[in-house]
Amino acid sequence: MTSLILKGGWVMAPIIAGSVVALTLVLERLWFFWTIRLDAPSFGESVFRLVKAKDFAGAARLCERMRGPLAEIFRVGLEHAGEPVMEIDRVMEREGNRQIQEAEKNLNFLLVIIGIEPLLGFLGTILGLIRAFMAWETLGASVTVSALAAGIYQAMITTAAGLIVAIPYFVVYHAFVGRVNSLSQDLTHFGGEFVSVLAKTGRAGASS
Numbered sequence: 001m002t003s004l005i006l007k008g009g010w011v012m013a014p015i016i017a018g019s020v021v022a023l024t025l026v027l028e029r030l031w032f033f034w035t036i037r038l039d040a041p042s043f044g045e046s047v048f049r050l051v052k053a054k055d056f057a058g059a060a061r062l063c064e065r066m067r068g069p070l071a072e073i074f075r076v077g078l079e080h081a082g083e084p085v086m087e088i089d090r091v092m093e094r095e096g097n098r099q100i101q102e103a104e105k106n107l108n109f110l111l112v113i114i115g116i117e118p119l120l121g122f123l124g125t126i127l128g129l130i131r132a133f134m135a136w137e138t139l140g141a142s143v144t145v146s147a148l149a150a151g152i153y154q155a156m157i158t159t160a161a162g163l164i165v166a167i168p169y170f171v172v173y174h175a176f177v178g179r180v181n182s183l184s185q186d187l188t189h190f191g192g193e194f195v196s197v198l199a200k201t202g203r204a205g206a207s208s
Contacts, residue, residue: 004023009127011121015120022110022169029176030107038066048193077092096187100184119162124162125159129175131151132151
């Protein structure tokens with residue numbers, strides 16, 4: 001493995017560095033999504049049941065015990081209970097947007113690395129071919145395969161390295177995007193239902 005990296009030339013250094021950074025970002029996002037995992041339908045039903053029973057303190061305590069974006073928008077909604085429906089909806093939407101931004105954190109950086117890695121591989125390919133053709137030009141008719149091998153090695157190794165890094169992270173990135181989209185849909189659905197339930201209890205005033 002070390003010999004292959006050395007044959008790939010200096011371009012392998014940023015390719016490897018990018019893969020390490022990407023792995024760090026992926027592990028950080030995996031930990032984030034693990035910490036906010038939640039059975040949204042079950043949790044939502046528990047909160048709605050408490051709100052319908054007008055046990056707002058119990059609903060607030062439940063939201064404080066749970067971690068995650070859905071618990072946060074419920075908590076914010078309960079803090080503004082008694083205000084006009086439009087105001088409650090507005091503050092919950094604002095909190096929801098903040099939670100989605102938090103879920104999307106570092107995904108843009110991961111996408112940049114995914115885009116750069118193949119380009120670095122192609123750069124290594126070009127540099128390797130230049131190296132091979134320079135050897136060919138220098139040796140002329142007496143050129144041998146071994147004289148061209150270094151350049152060809154660099155061309156092939158860097159291309160493969162760039163793609164090996166980019167492809168799996170590309171899949172992981174879209175898995176994260178799917179998780180964020182699912183989270184956004186949950187916040188929209190259960191947030192709207194929460195406002196409706198709160199209004200039926202009389203704890204949400206009329207729109208001004």
